Amino acid sequence: MTRRKAVLILNPMAGGRQSRRESKIARFCDALVGKGVDVEVVQSNEPLSASCLVQKAVQNGATDIVIHGGDGTINEALQGLVGLPVRDAVWPGGTANVLARELHMPVSPTQAATIIAEGCTKLIYVARAVNEISGYGRFFILMAGIGLDASVVYSVRPGLKRMFGEAAFWYSGLSQLARWRPEKFQIEVGNRKYPATFAVIGKCSKYGGNLAITPRARLDEPEFEICIINSTSRLRYMKFLLHSLGNGLDTDENDVTFLKSARAKVTGNVSVQLDGELIDKLPLTFEIADWRLEVLVPKMTLVTPHLVPANHEVRGPLPALSEPLAGSSL
Numbered sequence: 001m002t003r004r005k006a007v008l009i010l011n012p013m014a015g016g017r018q019s020r021r022e023s024k025i026a027r028f029c030d031a032l033v034g035k036g037v038d039v040e041v042v043q044s045n046e047p048l049s050a051s052c053l054v055q056k057a058v059q060n061g062a063t064d065i066v067i068h069g070g071d072g073t074i075n076e077a078l079q080g081l082v083g084l085p086v087r088d089a090v091w092p093g094g095t096a097n098v099l100a101r102e103l104h105m106p107v108s109p110t111q112a113a114t115i116i117a118e119g120c121t122k123l124i125y126v127a128r129a130v131n132e133i134s135g136y137g138r139f140f141i142l143m144a145g146i147g148l149d150a151s152v153v154y155s156v157r158p159g160l161k162r163m164f165g166e167a168a169f170w171y172s173g174l175s176q177l178a179r180w181r182p183e184k185f186q187i188e189v190g191n192r193k194y195p196a197t198f199a200v201i202g203k204c205s206k207y208g209g210n211l212a213i214t215p216r217a218r219l220d221e222p223e224f225e226i227c228i229i230n231s232t233s234r235l236r237y238m239k240f241l242l243h244s245l246g247n248g249l250d251t252d253e254n255d256v257t258f259l260k261s262a263r264a265k266v267t268g269n270v271s272v273q274l275d276g277e278l279i280d281k282l283p284l285t286f287e288i289a290d291w292r293l294e295v296l297v298p299k300m301t302l303v304t305p306h307l308v309p310a311n312h313e314v315r316g317p318l319p320a321l322s323e324p325l326a327g328s329s330l
Helices: 018-034 049-059 071-081 098-103 109-118 148-155 158-164 167-178 234-244
Strands: 004-010 037-043 064-069 087-092 120-131 137-140 143-147 185-189 192-196 198-202 224-229 256-261 263-267 271-274 277-281 284-296
Touching: 004 018, 004 049, 018 037, 018 109, 037 049, 049 064, 049 071, 064 071, 071 087, 071 098, 071 137, 071 277, 087 098, 087 109, 143 185, 185 224, 192 224, 256 263
Parallel strands: 004 037, 004 064, 064 087, 087 284
Antiparallel strands: 120 137, 120 284, 143 198, 143 271, 185 192, 185 263, 198 224, 224 256, 263 284, 271 277
16 A cells, blocks of 8 residues: 655644744654654745645645644635645644534644544535635635624734634624624525624534534535524624523524525625635625545544545545636635
8 A cells, every 4th residue: 555645734823832833743743654654844834825835745646634723724725625636634723723623633743643644534515605796716614704703803913813812812802892883784595685794604513612603514514504693782792602602592583593505695895704714805605615625533533424444535526616716815
């Protein structure tokens, strides 16, 4: 059997201080090589460079791409991963690490290396947001947030994020809510239109780390759970936040609507974030792409019952897209 070759793509800000980061990377690489997987380390130093590094790695024979960073770095790499015959692994090193939590991937370098070497995979559906005006699009895995939370992402200062991590988003979110002036937008699902002041188009059960806004969304299902909130009351939003810290919002709230769909069109004049990264304003169409990403996961993960050995050919069809999506920006 041909020896596996992994390429580890690093966010240079992941993993804390440089000395600690270098030690963790060395332990990860030693553990992976010790289990029979060759590894090369490259850094993502510029915007959009991760997607280019992915494509170069596959051209040079990589069988596995390992992303060490946060959800934003993973999303950037995703733009280059779609359509390529390669497995992906997440070694968490960011702020919220939503995808890593969903996949039960550990922070420990030796534990992460062990899981990657074991080679069990699952297939997860990729989604995309397409700009209605330009026709260009961007892939995403976790969620699209429209309205208030996109404003929160925009207002978080990088220095605060590096210093306080996930708490920086809480601080920014509460500050933003205190001075927030809700702006209405519209979501069209099927033949029906819904007014909203905030919405999440979710592919995963958790949001921003620990919030349950779309708790019934699943990475391995070809549809979104869409949470639509149509309220201008700050007190209502505080209540929603408290519920999200538990089991999620009540489904019988008058100003909250939950839907399941593989497609939604959103119009208005508010900001949008994908996988925790601000992208652009509306109008956008959100849809499930016709390609699935093969990701490495723990053997006993509860995320999906469909585990397959990593050397089996199980990839879905490639996307038939006219837009230049890889590395594109809305």
